[in-house]
Amino acid sequence: MKLEADRIAGLIIAALGLVLLFVIFPFAIEDMDDGSIQPDTLPNAIAAFLVICGVLQAIKRGEQVKRNTQELMMVVLYLVVIATGLFAISRLGFVIVSPFLAFAIMLIFGERRPGWLALGCVGMPAAIWFLVVQVLERPLP
Amino acid sequence: MVDLDIILAGLSDAFTLWNLCFVVFGVVLGQLVAAIPGIGPVMAIAIAIPFTFALDPLPAIAFLVGVCKGGTVGGAIPAILINTPGTPDSAATALDGHPLALQGKPLKATKMALFSSVTGDTFSDIVLITVSAPLAILALRMGPVEVFALMVFAFALISGLVGKSLIKGAIAAALGLLVSTIGADPENYSPRLIFGNYALYDGLPLASVALGMLAISEIVARLARNKGINDAAIKLSSVGDPADNRVSWAEYWACRYTLLRGAVVGTLLGATPGIGSTAAAFMSYSSAKAASKDPDSFGKGNIHGIAATESANSAVVGSNLIPLLTLGIPGSVSAALIISAFMIHGIQPGPLLFQNQGRLIYGLFGAMIMANFLNLWIGQLGLRLWVKVVSAPQSFIYVSAILLCIVGVSISEGGLFSVVIMLIFAALGYIMTRYGFSIVIFIIAFFLGPRFEISIAQSTALMSGDWFRIVEYPIAIVLLGLAGLTLFYFLRSLRAANPNISTESKI
Structure with a gap:
C-alpha cells in the first residue's frame, strides 16, 4: 500500500x-x-x-500529492544559488555580488535577451543602491 | 470616546502634501505590483515595510495602506485580460471579466472592476471609521483571561476557515506558535531554543519570516515551474468601439444593488479573522448570480459579476482593520504585516491604540479616505499604463523582487543573519504550501504567539494557578464555548463533505 x-x-x-x-x-x-x-x-x-x-x-485518509521531482530540484537549485549569493555578499558586499546573483538567476530561468539581462543585472542593483544609499541613507549589506 | 479635537487633528495630519505623496506612491505601487501575476499586494507590503523605517509613522503607514488599496484594483487587471488573477481574490473577477475582455471590451471590464473596487472599499472604510472606536472601548473592558479566550477563539476560527483541512490548519497554527517561542520567554526573559546564538534572543524577526514565507518561497516556486517560457506577464488585446472602452453612469447605477450586496458581504467577512477576500468575492458572486433575473449570463461577461466580486474583495481591506485596531488581532496576512509596521514604529496595536495614539489612528483613517479617491483617479489614468509597464518579462520581475527582499530584510534587521533566516523560512514556506499547510495561519499564529503566552501567564497569575476559576469569567467562557462550537462545526462540515470518510483531507 x-x-x-x-x-x-x-x-x-x-x-x-x-x-x-x-x-x-x-x-x-x-x-x-x-x-x-x-x-x-x-x-x-x-x-x-x-x-x-x-x-x-x-x-485519517488523505491525499496522494503528485510528485514533481523536477520542480523540487529547481527550487533547491534556486535556494542554493541565493544562499551562495548571500555568502558572497557577506564577503564582498551587495554592490559587487548582486549583478552576478541576478545574472545567475536570470540565466537559469532562461532569459537570454541582452537588454533585459542588462536591466536585471545592472539596472536593478543600481536602482536599489540609489534608493537605499542615496535616498534612505542606509548602508547596503 | 475619542475627543473631537483629536479626530480633527488626526485628519489634518493626514491631509498634507507630504502624506498625499506617500499615499499616491503607495497606490501607484499597489496597482502596478498587483497587476503582475505572482507578486501581489501582500508581497509588495512585505517588501515595502523595511523601506518605511526612515519615515515617520503616519506617512509610513499611509504608504502601506496605499499599497494595500491599490492592490485591490491592480489584481483585477491580469484576471480580466489574461484570465490569470494577479491576486487570489481576483480569481472570481476572471469569471466574467475575461469573457467580457474576449468580447473586445477589456477596458470596460477593467473600469467596472475599478469603480466596483472603490465603491466596496469606501463602504467598508466608513464602517471601520464608525464602529472601531466604540468596539475598542468594549475591548478595553477585557482582562487577560478574556484575551486568552479570544485568542483561542481566533485560532479555532482561522484554523477552520483558512485552507481546507482543520487538522492541517491546527498544525500550521501550532508551528507558528512554536516558532514564536524562540527567544526570550516573555515572563522570565530566560533564553529559549536559541542554542547559544544570542542574535535570536529577541526572537525571530517578523520581516524575515513573512518575506521568506510569502515572497521568496512563492517567487522560487514560480521560477522553478517555468517551462522555458519567458514571455511578458500581460498582453492587451485590441479595443474597438469607444463605447466599449468606458462604463456609463447608467451601467454603474444598474449594478447598485449588486455593489451594495458585495460591499456588505465583504465588510462582514473582512471583520471576521481568517475568512479573507477570496471567500468574500466568491460568496458575493454566488449571491449576485442567485439574485439575478438572468443567472445564465453569469460567466459569459456579465458586468454584474465583476461588480459583485470586486466590491466584495475590496470591502475586506477596510473591515480587516476592525479586529486589528480594536483587539490587536490581525484578520489576514496583510493586516499582520501592517500591524508589524505599527510595531516597528513603536506603536502597540490593540484597544489602547485609540486612547494612546488616537491622533495617529484618525490620521490613518484620513489616509484611507485619500487612498480611495486616489485609487479611482490613478486607476482611471493608469490602467493602460500598468498593462504596458507590467509587460516586463517574469525573469526581470522575479529577480528584482529577490534583490529587494534581500536588501529590505537586511536593512530592517541590520545584518545578513536575518536574510539567512528569511531563506530558511522560504524553504519551510515552500514545503508547507506543497503539502497543503497554510502559511497564512502560520504567520498569524507566529505574530500572536508572544501575546498569547503573556495572556496565559497573566491569567494563571490572576487565577492563582487554578484554571477551574475560569468559570468566574463569563465572557471568557462564552468565547471558549464559541471556539468549541466552531471546531465542532468545521469537523461536522468536513464529515458532511465526505460521508464515507470520518475526517477527510480536502487539500
Whole structure:
C-alpha cells in the first residue's frame, strides 16, 4: 500500500513533536523558579498538540500529492544559488555580488535577451543602491 | 470616546502634501505590483515595510495602506485580460471579466472592476471609521483571561476557515506558535531554543519570516515551474468601439444593488479573522448570480459579476482593520504585516491604540479616505499604463523582487543573519504550501504567539494557578464555548463533505 503524502506528513509532524518534547526542550529551555508559568510550559503544550494532530493526520485518509521531482530540484537549485549569493555578499558586499546573483538567476530561468539581462543585472542593483544609499541613507549589506 | 479635537487633528495630519505623496506612491505601487501575476499586494507590503523605517509613522503607514488599496484594483487587471488573477481574490473577477475582455471590451471590464473596487472599499472604510472606536472601548473592558479566550477563539476560527483541512490548519497554527517561542520567554526573559546564538534572543524577526514565507518561497516556486517560457506577464488585446472602452453612469447605477450586496458581504467577512477576500468575492458572486433575473449570463461577461466580486474583495481591506485596531488581532496576512509596521514604529496595536495614539489612528483613517479617491483617479489614468509597464518579462520581475527582499530584510534587521533566516523560512514556506499547510495561519499564529503566552501567564497569575476559576469569567467562557462550537462545526462540515470518510483531507 502506498502511503499518502498527508499520512507521511502527519508522521513527520508527530515525530517532530516527540523529539521536541523529549530531546530538544529539556536541553534548550531552562527551568525558572519564579513566574506563574515555566518557560517550557507553552512549548511543551504545543509539542504535545503537534503529536496529537500529527497522529490524527496520519490515521485519517488523505491525499496522494503528485510528485514533481523536477520542480523540487529547481527550487533547491534556486535556494542554493541565493544562499551562495548571500555568502558572497557577506564577503564582498551587495554592490559587487548582486549583478552576478541576478545574472545567475536570470540565466537559469532562461532569459537570454541582452537588454533585459542588462536591466536585471545592472539596472536593478543600481536602482536599489540609489534608493537605499542615496535616498534612505542606509548602508547596503 | 475619542475627543473631537483629536479626530480633527488626526485628519489634518493626514491631509498634507507630504502624506498625499506617500499615499499616491503607495497606490501607484499597489496597482502596478498587483497587476503582475505572482507578486501581489501582500508581497509588495512585505517588501515595502523595511523601506518605511526612515519615515515617520503616519506617512509610513499611509504608504502601506496605499499599497494595500491599490492592490485591490491592480489584481483585477491580469484576471480580466489574461484570465490569470494577479491576486487570489481576483480569481472570481476572471469569471466574467475575461469573457467580457474576449468580447473586445477589456477596458470596460477593467473600469467596472475599478469603480466596483472603490465603491466596496469606501463602504467598508466608513464602517471601520464608525464602529472601531466604540468596539475598542468594549475591548478595553477585557482582562487577560478574556484575551486568552479570544485568542483561542481566533485560532479555532482561522484554523477552520483558512485552507481546507482543520487538522492541517491546527498544525500550521501550532508551528507558528512554536516558532514564536524562540527567544526570550516573555515572563522570565530566560533564553529559549536559541542554542547559544544570542542574535535570536529577541526572537525571530517578523520581516524575515513573512518575506521568506510569502515572497521568496512563492517567487522560487514560480521560477522553478517555468517551462522555458519567458514571455511578458500581460498582453492587451485590441479595443474597438469607444463605447466599449468606458462604463456609463447608467451601467454603474444598474449594478447598485449588486455593489451594495458585495460591499456588505465583504465588510462582514473582512471583520471576521481568517475568512479573507477570496471567500468574500466568491460568496458575493454566488449571491449576485442567485439574485439575478438572468443567472445564465453569469460567466459569459456579465458586468454584474465583476461588480459583485470586486466590491466584495475590496470591502475586506477596510473591515480587516476592525479586529486589528480594536483587539490587536490581525484578520489576514496583510493586516499582520501592517500591524508589524505599527510595531516597528513603536506603536502597540490593540484597544489602547485609540486612547494612546488616537491622533495617529484618525490620521490613518484620513489616509484611507485619500487612498480611495486616489485609487479611482490613478486607476482611471493608469490602467493602460500598468498593462504596458507590467509587460516586463517574469525573469526581470522575479529577480528584482529577490534583490529587494534581500536588501529590505537586511536593512530592517541590520545584518545578513536575518536574510539567512528569511531563506530558511522560504524553504519551510515552500514545503508547507506543497503539502497543503497554510502559511497564512502560520504567520498569524507566529505574530500572536508572544501575546498569547503573556495572556496565559497573566491569567494563571490572576487565577492563582487554578484554571477551574475560569468559570468566574463569563465572557471568557462564552468565547471558549464559541471556539468549541466552531471546531465542532468545521469537523461536522468536513464529515458532511465526505460521508464515507470520518475526517477527510480536502487539500
